[in-house]
Amino acid sequence: MKPFTYERAAGLREAAAAVAARPGTKFIAGGTNLIDLMKLEIEQPIHLVDINRLPLRLIEETPEGGLRIGAQVPNSDLAADMRVRRRYPLLSQALLSGASAQLRNKASTAGNLLQRTRCPYFYERGMPCNKRDPGSGCSARGGFNRLHAILGASEACIAVHPSDMAVAMTALDARVETIQSDGRTRAFPLGELHRLPGTTPHIETTLAAGEMITAVILPPPPPGRQLYRKVRDRASYAFALVSVAAIVDVAAGRIRSARIAMGGVAPKPWHSAEGERALAGRAAGDEICAAAADAALSGARAEGHAAFKIELARRTLRRTLAEAAQDV
Amino acid sequence: MAKDYIVQTTSRPGAATAIGQPVDRIDGALKVTGRARYAYEHRLDRAAAFGYILGASIAKGRILEIDTGDAERAPGVILVMTHRNAPSQAAFGPAVTPTVPEVFTRARPVLASERIRYHDEPVALVVAETFEEARGAARLIRLRYASEPGAFDAAAPNAEIYRPERTNAGFPTDSILGDFDRAFAEAPVKLDAVYATPFESHNPMEPHAAIAEWDGDRLTVHTSAQTLANIQAGLANTLRISPQNVRVISPFIGGGFGSKLIVHPETVCAALAARVLGRPVRVALTRQQMFANAGHRPAMKQRIRLGADRDGRLTAIEHEVTSSTSRFEEFTEQSAVPTRALYAAANRRTMHRLVRLDTNRGEWMRAPGEASGLLALECAMDELAEQLGLDPIELRIRNEPERDPERNVAFSSRNLIACMRDGAERFGWRDRPVKPGSRREGRKLIGYGMAAAIRANYLGPGSARVAIDARGQVTVQADMTDIGTGTYTILAQVAAERLGVPLSAVKVELGDSSLPRTAGSGGSWGASSSSTAVHNACLILREQIASAAASHERSPLRGANISEARFEGGKLHLGSRSESLGSLLERIAPDGLMAEGSAARGETYRTYSQHAFGAHFAEVAVDIDTGEPRLRRMLGVFAAGRILNPKTARSQMIGGMIWGVGAALMEETVLDPRHGHFVNRDLAEYHVPVHADVPGVEAVFLPEEDDKGNPLGAKGIGELGNCGSGAAVANAIYNATGVRVRDFPITLDKIFPELPVG
Numbered sequence A: 001m002k003p004f005t006y007e008r009a010a011g012l013r014e015a016a017a018a019v020a021a022r023p024g025t026k027f028i029a030g031g032t033n034l035i036d037l038m039k040l041e042i043e044q045p046i047h048l049v050d051i052n053r054l055p056l057r058l059i060e061e062t063p064e065g066g067l068r069i070g071a072q073v074p075n076s077d078l079a080a081d082m083r084v085r086r087r088y089p090l091l092s093q094a095l096l097s098g099a100s101a102q103l104r105n106k107a108s109t110a111g112n113l114l115q116r117t118r119c120p121y122f123y124e125r126g127m128p129c130n131k132r133d134p135g136s137g138c139s140a141r142g143g144f145n146r147l148h149a150i151l152g153a154s155e156a157c158i159a160v161h162p163s164d165m166a167v168a169m170t171a172l173d174a175r176v177e178t179i180q181s182d183g184r185t186r187a188f189p190l191g192e193l194h195r196l197p198g199t200t201p202h203i204e205t206t207l208a209a210g211e212m213i214t215a216v217i218l219p220p221p222p223p224g225r226q227l228y229r230k231v232r233d234r235a236s237y238a239f240a241l242v243s244v245a246a247i248v249d250v251a252a253g254r255i256r257s258a259r260i261a262m263g264g265v266a267p268k269p270w271h272s273a274e275g276e277r278a279l280a281g282r283a284a285g286d287e288i289c290a291a292a293a294d295a296a297l298s299g300a301r302a303e304g305h306a307a308f309k310i311e312l313a314r315r316t317l318r319r320t321l322a323e324a325a326q327d328v
Numbered sequence B: 001m002a003k004d005y006i007v008q009t010t011s012r013p014g015a016a017t018a019i020g021q022p023v024d025r026i027d028g029a030l031k032v033t034g035r036a037r038y039a040y041e042h043r044l045d046r047a048a049a050f051g052y053i054l055g056a057s058i059a060k061g062r063i064l065e066i067d068t069g070d071a072e073r074a075p076g077v078i079l080v081m082t083h084r085n086a087p088s089q090a091a092f093g094p095a096v097t098p099t100v101p102e103v104f105t106r107a108r109p110v111l112a113s114e115r116i117r118y119h120d121e122p123v124a125l126v127v128a129e130t131f132e133e134a135r136g137a138a139r140l141i142r143l144r145y146a147s148e149p150g151a152f153d154a155a156a157p158n159a160e161i162y163r164p165e166r167t168n169a170g171f172p173t174d175s176i177l178g179d180f181d182r183a184f185a186e187a188p189v190k191l192d193a194v195y196a197t198p199f200e201s202h203n204p205m206e207p208h209a210a211i212a213e214w215d216g217d218r219l220t221v222h223t224s225a226q227t228l229a230n231i232q233a234g235l236a237n238t239l240r241i242s243p244q245n246v247r248v249i250s251p252f253i254g255g256g257f258g259s260k261l262i263v264h265p266e267t268v269c270a271a272l273a274a275r276v277l278g279r280p281v282r283v284a285l286t287r288q289q290m291f292a293n294a295g296h297r298p299a300m301k302q303r304i305r306l307g308a309d310r311d312g313r314l315t316a317i318e319h320e321v322t323s324s325t326s327r328f329e330e331f332t333e334q335s336a337v338p339t340r341a342l343y344a345a346a347n348r349r350t351m352h353r354l355v356r357l358d359t360n361r362g363e364w365m366r367a368p369g370e371a372s373g374l375l376a377l378e379c380a381m382d383e384l385a386e387q388l389g390l391d392p393i394e395l396r397i398r399n400e401p402e403r404d405p406e407r408n409v410a411f412s413s414r415n416l417i418a419c420m421r422d423g424a425e426r427f428g429w430r431d432r433p434v435k436p437g438s439r440r441e442g443r444k445l446i447g448y449g450m451a452a453a454i455r456a457n458y459l460g461p462g463s464a465r466v467a468i469d470a471r472g473q474v475t476v477q478a479d480m481t482d483i484g485t486g487t488y489t490i491l492a493q494v495a496a497e498r499l500g501v502p503l504s505a506v507k508v509e510l511g512d513s514s515l516p517r518t519a520g521s522g523g524s525w526g527a528s529s530s531s532t533a534v535h536n537a538c539l540i541l542r543e544q545i546a547s548a549a550a551s552h553e554r555s556p557l558r559g560a561n562i563s564e565a566r567f568e569g570g571k572l573h574l575g576s577r578s579e580s581l582g583s584l585l586e587r588i589a590p591d592g593l594m595a596e597g598s599a600a601r602g603e604t605y606r607t608y609s610q611h612a613f614g615a616h617f618a619e620v621a622v623d624i625d626t627g628e629p630r631l632r633r634m635l636g637v638f639a640a641g642r643i644l645n646p647k648t649a650r651s652q653m654i655g656g657m658i659w660g661v662g663a664a665l666m667e668e669t670v671l672d673p674r675h676g677h678f679v680n681r682d683l684a685e686y687h688v689p690v691h692a693d694v695p696g697v698e699a700v701f702l703p704e705e706d707d708k709g710n711p712l713g714a715k716g717i718g719e720l721g722n723c724g725s726g727a728a729v730a731n732a733i734y735n736a737t738g739v740r741v742r743d744f745p746i747t748l749d750k751i752f753p754e755l756p757v758g
């Protein structure tokens, strides 16, 4: 770990300003991702701004009937919140399928969105990695890449975004609220937070320097049945090989609307408009779910060990959609 | 050296103490209250500096340049040690040691040359006032290497395959009986299958760690070790000093699984740096460093060929193992050795071959031989049963040998059939779906599987000391280790029972090489060997007490006939008279009495085939959409001699069974054939079973006493639970799905493509 200095943020704006002021400065929330990476010197901040004591721990009703989740709400609190469990059950399911109880107690909402990839070569400082050392190459291509992307990847990087929570939030059409160093705030769709790697996999988000996430806003719960299905190599405490967040609204045997997001398959939580379109307005049934799964994965490509994920994602999506579309 | 802990029971007086009782761990309270200190946590009078190891980022080649200037100037740094300034050490020596035991005691120098033999081999040690300073400075070291191509793929066309001279533990490399080729060719029913098992890593919870301190020429090392004598000898040989000048202390160990039998780089590094600095130094491997620097199970291909008649009687058995090894030091896991004793067949052949790779050497991991070998053999038996249309238990019963089939000696005891029958009854084996892939519950396919367990019973020669003081308090001492298995407790039980005192009167001191030498914890010999030594010491001590009582002038029992001595209820009974040990000793031996006993391999070690046996049963559910394989419940039934403490023994068995679940379903250390490095080297990506993976694991012992191995009638059990358990899970997956995966671990990607869609 490189030596660094540390300060506790005095306020929202001060926090953003402190990070913007000096390159190499980072926010620290729960630290469950950042500190691991600092120990290995994958991350080498020279200064940390601790945002744990900022007033960002509330979950509040919005006037529209949704929820505003403070950036510092721990994953465990969010999963246990009765409003979340009743109105956004797939978010609670996604959170509880992630990490371990101890980690969820520490992990924050914003930190979860911004956690970095688990690509093992990203963690191996002696090896080329475009995300860690831009231009050095990608060791995962041609290497052990069973956990890697089938959608949205590029020549430069095939890593996946590991979050479960973000996948559920993507299906729920969440928005992200931020504050910048000059005090300005903005809100934008979660789908615009993460960038695809292209030729610059080291630039992962659209946040400006010092821009701090203050909240995630959930719109009113969409109609329909919500399901989160995570497929993994062991029963708990494993990252998703493939995960599916599905919301399907069925009335009188017909699908009125659907929301689909996938995890473990792409450099960002993957929203599938193709899959949604294939379902909307159609008679519910296994066939149409299969067609939607095909549509969602039509652009999927994999190299090496991850090839199995395409069919796995298709099967998981088809089954999860069929379950969500069941009349209850 | 004053101890800051005493290992002695805190349970209420009068609780059952005798051998065979489920006594609570006597070290339990120390552990849950944090008073049991592990290697890295020991506090010394002088503050220890912190060492951090920097590992090589290439797998083979030479260091051309090493620039340590920035690191040396970094805050808090007191020493940067590389091959250029490390004190001289003994040479490593040949890949194969002249004798079997020397592999445990050979010199293992570190930072000894510019050669790199494996990825992450130590290239520097940075010592600083704090851990963070040492680690931070290590990254400031700049290295330039001349990298050389290495061999990292055992299946490569140009792989160097050879026949070793012997296997681990000194078994013959091959065994041949009858004419396998002919019998196999003529067999009406045949099976020929290759099973692949991956590299696996021990991953004990406590990382390898050491604190070294010199006092003149004498070295004291606090470390985490299974076998103190090996660490002592390994250090002495490496540093070229007398073993008498090395003291190794290891009272509490957070698991070893075979990775703490020999000296590893952190301990040698600590000793070297402490010598150079004249102050204590502590060094631990990080979790990531453990993967390359503290052993692994080699990757293997195992070909099994079975020939049988139509009734399922085996006529031919062949087990051919091809395993990875290290170019610079050989390790041959004896995976075909259990096949030599498990089933009858007139024609048989077993073989071990090795492929040289440029990795570190494999080490003894969780039932070496059986764990990997039975994964292959017991799946093959399941496949053969299927071909024959026989119940897998029935197939095994039909091939039960009367004598050891290769050594042609009697078994000291063998209750495999009883274990299978008892287990079948308890488990509800009759409900097993006969047709694979036929039972479905919702989206899950349900299957049952079973496998046999066999584990060689070793005895590790050693000794122990038992003392009784003038108050009747007993102290047991040995350099034995308790690696979480319950050794403290069972030794206290043996001494309490043999001397007829309550458990609360017994204190146990282990884990110090200045105490009588044992073979430590390894090969499942720990409990039976060390308790035999304690038993024998108690018998001698009883004699001493009784004869002093009968002859000492101040003894109230003077003149009694000592052949009638009984030790019971804290008293010595001689004929009709009795006296409490406390008041007796106060008079006849105010300084207390002491005896040493030993355990040695007797004649029966050669004249009998000694093994523990068992049967595993597993039920799994496989998701029909995704292929996710999950254990539902598991039962192991074991016949393993006399069980000294059913509570600690049960923990051992369950733990072993869970490792079998890990081997079957998830454990795999991935070697990148391009760079020669282990890819998934942390516990987020190296999967071991978590609680949700192991619901309903139960272990049962059948009553058995085996008088051939030792006077207590006990057998080694530590690793038995891990023998065959993986195969039971694999066979259950086949039964659930009809998909036979021979490439371990059985992850979902190997299953779901074969399952129906929709």
Ligand SMILES: Cc1cc2nc3c(=O)[nH]c(=O)nc-3n(C[C@H](O)[C@H](O)[C@H](O)COP(=O)(O)OP(=O)(O)OC[C@H]3O[C@@H](n4cnc5c(N)ncnc54)[C@H](O)[C@@H]3O)c2cc1C
Binding pocket: A026, A027, A028, A029, A030, A031, A032, A033, A034, A035, A036, A051, A071, A097, A098, A099, A100, A103, A106, A107, A108, A109, A110, A111, A112, A113, A114, A115, A162, A163, A164, A165, A211, A212, A213, A214, A237, A238, A239, A240, B684
């Ligand atoms: C062993 C292990 C297993 C795991 N398994 C899973 C799993 O199965 N599923 C899953 O989804 N996750 C998993 N995780 C990841 C875990 O969810 C994340 O580590 C956690 O959510 C990160 O939150 P944090 O608050 O600790 O973030 P930190 O580590 O504090 O920060 C992460 C990043 O976010 C930035 N940041 C934090 N807050 C803000 C803010 N308000 N504005 C701008 N930037 C900010 C930081 O600068 C840093 O770059 C696992 C983690 C571990 C260690």
Ligand code: SF4
Binding pocket: A117, A119, A120, A121, A122, A128, A129, A130, A131, A132, A137, A138, A139, A140, A141, A156, A157, A158, A159, A201
């Ligand atoms: S996939 Fe991305 S993160 Fe992984 S090695 Fe390649 S560039 Fe680095």
